[in-house]
Amino acid sequence: MRATILRRIATSIPTIIISTMLIFGLRYLLPGGPVQAMLGGGAEGEITEEQIAAMEERFGLDAPVPVQYWHWLTNLLQGDLGTSYYSQQPVTTVLGQRILPSLELIIGSLIVSILVGTALGIIAAVRRDRPTGRTVQLMTGFGLAVPDFWLGAVAAGTLGLALGIFPAVGFTPLSESLGDNLYTLTLPVLVLAVVTASFLARHISSAMASALDSPYIRTAWAMGLPPRTIYLNCALRNALGPVITFIPLAFAGLVGGTVLVESIFAIPGLGTEIMRSVTSQDYPVVQGIVLLVGVLVALLNLFADVALAFIDPRIRRSAA
Amino acid sequence: MPVMTSTHRAAATGSLEPATGSGEQVLTVEGLSVTFSTSRGTTHALRGVDLALRKGQIVGVAGESGSGKTTAALAATGLLARTAEVDGAIRYDGVDLVSLPEKKLRRYRGRHLAMIFQETGSALNPVIRVGDQLMMAARAHATKGADVRQRVTQALADVRLDDVDRVMRSYPHELSGGMCQRVIIAMALSCGSQVLFADEPTTALDVSVQREILDLIRGLVDQRGLAVMLISHDLAVLSEVCDDLVVMYRGQVVETGPAEAVLRDPGHPYTQALLGCIPTVGGSHEDLREITAEQRRLIESVDEPVVHGSGGGR
Numbered sequence: 001m002r003a004t005i006l007r008r009i010a011t012s013i014p015t016i017i018i019s020t021m022l023i024f025g026l027r028y029l030l031p032g033g034p035v036q037a038m039l040g041g042g043a044e045g046e047i048t049e050e051q052i053a054a055m056e057e058r059f060g061l062d063a064p065v066p067v068q069y070w071h072w073l074t075n076l077l078q079g080d081l082g083t084s085y086y087s088q089q090p091v092t093t094v095l096g097q098r099i100l101p102s103l104e105l106i107i108g109s110l111i112v113s114i115l116v117g118t119a120l121g122i123i124a125a126v127r128r129d130r131p132t133g134r135t136v137q138l139m140t141g142f143g144l145a146v147p148d149f150w151l152g153a154v155a156a157g158t159l160g161l162a163l164g165i166f167p168a169v170g171f172t173p174l175s176e177s178l179g180d181n182l183y184t185l186t187l188p189v190l191v192l193a194v195v196t197a198s199f200l201a202r203h204i205s206s207a208m209a210s211a212l213d214s215p216y217i218r219t220a221w222a223m224g225l226p227p228r229t230i231y232l233n234c235a236l237r238n239a240l241g242p243v244i245t246f247i248p249l250a251f252a253g254l255v256g257g258t259v260l261v262e263s264i265f266a267i268p269g270l271g272t273e274i275m276r277s278v279t280s281q282d283y284p285v286v287q288g289i290v291l292l293v294g295v296l297v298a299l300l301n302l303f304a305d306v307a308l309a310f311i312d313p314r315i316r317r318s319a320a
Numbered sequence: 321m322p323v324m325t326s327t328h329r330a331a332a333t334g335s336l337e338p339a340t341g342s343g344e345q346v347l348t349v350e351g352l353s354v355t356f357s358t359s360r361g362t363t364h365a366l367r368g369v370d371l372a373l374r375k376g377q378i379v380g381v382a383g384e385s386g387s388g389k390t391t392a393a394l395a396a397t398g399l400l401a402r403t404a405e406v407d408g409a410i411r412y413d414g415v416d417l418v419s420l421p422e423k424k425l426r427r428y429r430g431r432h433l434a435m436i437f438q439e440t441g442s443a444l445n446p447v448i449r450v451g452d453q454l455m456m457a458a459r460a461h462a463t464k465g466a467d468v469r470q471r472v473t474q475a476l477a478d479v480r481l482d483d484v485d486r487v488m489r490s491y492p493h494e495l496s497g498g499m500c501q502r503v504i505i506a507m508a509l510s511c512g513s514q515v516l517f518a519d520e521p522t523t524a525l526d527v528s529v530q531r532e533i534l535d536l537i538r539g540l541v542d543q544r545g546l547a548v549m550l551i552s553h554d555l556a557v558l559s560e561v562c563d564d565l566v567v568m569y570r571g572q573v574v575e576t577g578p579a580e581a582v583l584r585d586p587g588h589p590y591t592q593a594l595l596g597c598i599p600t601v602g603g604s605h606e607d608l609r610e611i612t613a614e615q616r617r618l619i620e621s622v623d624e625p626v627v628h629g630s631g632g633g634r
Contacts, residue, residue, distance in 0.1 A: 129402070215439040216446070219504060221399055222437075223457045223511055224430025233456065237447050312447050313491040 004309050004316065008302055016298060020076070023290050024069050027283040081291070082284035086277070091288040094273065099292075100174060102269035104181070105261065106254045108189040113196035113250065118243070120197070121204025125239075126231055128209055136201070143198030148257055152191045152264040159187060171267040188265045192257045196250045203246050207239035214238075237311065244307050248300035255293050346547045347373040347396065347433070347515050352408035352418075354391050354400065354571075365391040367571040368408070373515060373547040378538065380562030380579060381551045382594060384611075388571040389551045393517035396549075397435045398425040412515070431461040434508035438520040440497035443504055450495065450503055451488030458510040468510075475510035476503070478544075479536060498529035502536065509540070519551045534561050555594055559583050567591045569619060577628020587626035590619040 056062040060071060075082070081091035120136050127133035160168025166187040172180035211217060212235050220230045258271030270289060277285035309316045354366040366388045373379055381389045394400045396410050398417065410417040412432065417425060437443055445453055454472045462468050476484045479502040492500055501521060508516055518537065522530035538561045540546050552558050558565060558579070565582040567575040567590060575588040586592045593611045611619075 215437060215442045216444055218399070218437065219443045219507075220445070220457075222397060222429060222435040223460075223507055224426055224428070224434075225457060225460050226426070229456065229460065234445055234448070238445070314446060314493055 001309065001316065005306055008305050012298055012302060016295075019294050019298075020073060020291070021069065023287050023294070024072055026287055026290070028065070076291075081288040084277075084282055084285050086280055086282045086285070091284045094285055095270070095288050095292060098268065098270045098273045100269075101171060101185075101267050102255075102258050102262070102271060104174065104185055105188055105192060105258055105267070105269060105271075106251065108185060109192040109196060109254055109257075110247070110250065112189060112193040113200050114247075116193070117197040117200030118204055120201035121239075122208060122231060122236065124201060124205035125208030125212060125235075128205070137205070140198040140201040140205075143194045144202070146194065148191055148195055149260045149264065151194055152188070152261055155187055155191050156264060169264075169266045171265065184265075185267075188261050188267060191264075192254060192261050195257070196254060199250065199253075200243065200246060203242050204239055207242045208235055211235040211238040240311055241308060244304045244311070248297050248304055251300050252293070252297050343377065344375045345372050346375050347410065347412045349392065349396065350409045350411070352392065352395060352406070352410065354388070354395055354407075355405045356401070356403060357405065358403070365404075365571055366395070369568070369571070369573055371549075371566050371573065371576070373549055374563075375514075375547050376541055376545040377563040378541055378548040378550050378561055379564045379566060380558030381549060381566045381568060382553065382555050382558055383568035384553060384594075386570075387568040389568050390519050391571075392568075393435055393519055393549060393551060397429055397433050397517060398422065399429075399435065430457060430508070430511035430513060432513060433515045433517065434511060434513035435517040435519065436501070436504050436508065436521050438523045440500040440504075440524050441492060444492035444500055446492055448491075449488070450490050450492060454488070454503070454507055454510060457507050461511045471510045472506070475506040478509055478540070479503075479506045481506070496529075497525050498533060501525065501533055505536065505540070509544075513546075515547045515549075517549045517551070520553070521550070522557065523552070523554070530557070537561065555583070567594065573625050574619075574622070575626040575628075577626075581628040585628075587628070588619070588622060589615060590622075591626070593619065 053062075060068060063071075072082075079092060081095070083090055084094050087094065120140060124133050124136040124140070127136075156168040159165045167184050168187075171184050174181045208231075212231075217230060217235055220234050225234070255270070258269060259274050260271070261267070262269045262271035263275060270292075273285065274289055276282070277289065349369055349371045352366050352369045353364070356363045356365060369388070369392055371379065371381075371392070381392065383389050391400070395404075395406055396417065398420075400406065406418050408418060412428065415428075417428065420428075444450065448456075451472070454475070455468055458468045458472050458475075462471070473484050473488075476487060481487050481499065481502050487495065487499070487503065492503075495503065505516075516537075521537070522533050525533065534557065537548060537550070541548050550558060550562060562579040565575075565577065565579040566573055567582070567588065569590045575582060575586065575591045582591065583595070586595055590611075593615050
């Protein structure tokens with residue numbers, strides 16, 4: 001088992017190096033380039049060649065690109081992600097202020113999605129020839145098809161504005177009040193969870209359905225095991241593989257989802273910061289966010305692989 | 321002569337199984353019909369089948385695929401698809417299993433009747449240790465406070481698996497096909513099954529392992545007084561271990577009787593045709609025949625099943 005984990009970590013090193021290169025290259029791929037962005041990217045005439053040269057020298061941008069990359073990387077390893085062009089604050093500070101609401105949103109949605117998605121997936125598979133199962137499939141199909149900006153707007157309008165059950169917009173930080181924090185996050189979390197929960201339900205139900213058709217489940221029936229044991233103990237364990245593989249993917253999807261949901265509900269998180277930094281060409285912040293999300297997804301992938309090896313002995317053996 | 325062997329066996333195994341129990345009918349199938357209705361029409365999988373399983377005996381059921389042999393066993397264990405319409409009676413211990421609702425029938429599966437299948441490797445759950453699977457099944461049928469672990473290790477020893485601890489710790493992919501089949505038989509035993517439906521249990525195994533599993537089943541039948549229905553398309557396999565033979569064709573029993581009598585003097589053209597399909601050592605390849613269209617017409621022309629002298633002679 002330890003060998004599996006070490007090997008998995010070793011193979012992820014090249015991936016990480018390549019992704020840092022891509023993230024670094026970001027600022028050269030986007031139109032205008034970093035200097036223009038820093039100087040405000042105004043009309044052509046307003047920026048002189050001298051100004052550009054001075055800026056380039058000041059930020060080390062006149063050095064060859066590989067050298068710049070090396071500087072950036074060594075700073076990165078020391079926890080220095082650069083300074084925001086916009087607020088002149090260190091990127092780490094900006095991210096630190098923004099990350100908590102988004103993590104709350106994403107983790108909350110993941111938990112809701114896993115609970116609801118697993119339950120719906122099991123029901124859809126177990127009752128697949130009956131009206132209950134078909135209804136669930138219809139529901140999850142709808143959940144997949146509905147765009148979250150539409151759902152967010154409708155939820156904020158009905159449950160928020162019209163009925164007043166939840167606040168339509170606004171956010172109370174965790175540091176002020178836990179109760180209010182959770183209260184303001186409920187609606188955004190639910191909206192964000194709809195697509196992920198539906199996806200997960202589909203994944204689980206197809207994996208469960210194929211497990212339920214397998215000879216070992218027939219053996220379990222033939223030996224008179226109670227249905228609950230057969231579904232939850234025998235079949236679900238075999239259906240967990242695709243679910244675990246799906247979680248890092250769901251996380252990445254949820255990060256994208258926060259951009260919309262945070263804008264709709266006016267939550268000062270990473271999602272709104274992504275919007276702001278991209279539109280104002282604040283490259284250090286964009287790089288910081290992409291790097292952060294990339295590292296989190298890579299870590300989740302690592303956990304998923306280890307978890308897979310843990311639940312399926314055949315994977316453990318082939319990897320060892 | 322059969323009576324003598326039976327007493328002899330009981331004496332040899334001590335108090336395990338009293339000889340008086342041998343031969344008693346434990347499960348009877350009367351006029352069993354199974355129909356599947358689909359959008360493409362109705363299929364009559366079984367059309368009025370009668371048969372009986374006796375304590376301490378193996379009834380072999382032969383027939384080509386589609387003859388209904390598996391359907392009969394699935395009907396008895398209540399494992400047919402929900403779309404199946406079942407008529408007739410399956411009596412076990414004074415109860416008609418056909419009329420029982422699924423919830424009650426479930427208490428009979430494992431504890432009284434069990435079914436094992438052709439797949440060996442995939443018939444056990446790939447992600448659960450063999451020992452845990454056995455314990456899970458045995459626990460589902462054990463009374464509170466019973467020593468389930470002891471029952472399971474005993475059952476593994478009964479199916480002659482050596483190194484019980486290693487087997488218990490293994491995952492199914494770490495065991496051979498023959499060992500998996502033994503584990504599944506042990507599972508049925510540890511649940512308390514008295515009647516075993518074995519659907520082609522040796523078809524997926526090599527010839528030498530096939531032999532061992534058949535010997536094992538025969539041994540369990542003799543020592544524990546199990547009643548077994550052994551399903552196979554292969555008359556050669558059945559002729560080696562069965563007491564009685566039932567030959568099925570298109571959902572009906574066409575010939576039945578003591579195995580010896582059926583094989584020596586097959587009365588139905590279908591049985592004769594099946595016997596023509598068994599390869600014999602030294603026989604040339606041309607002797608092996610598929611069933612021809614002409615034979616089919618002959619088979620269909622016989623309305624009544626051929627019944628040899630009572631199979632319950634013991």
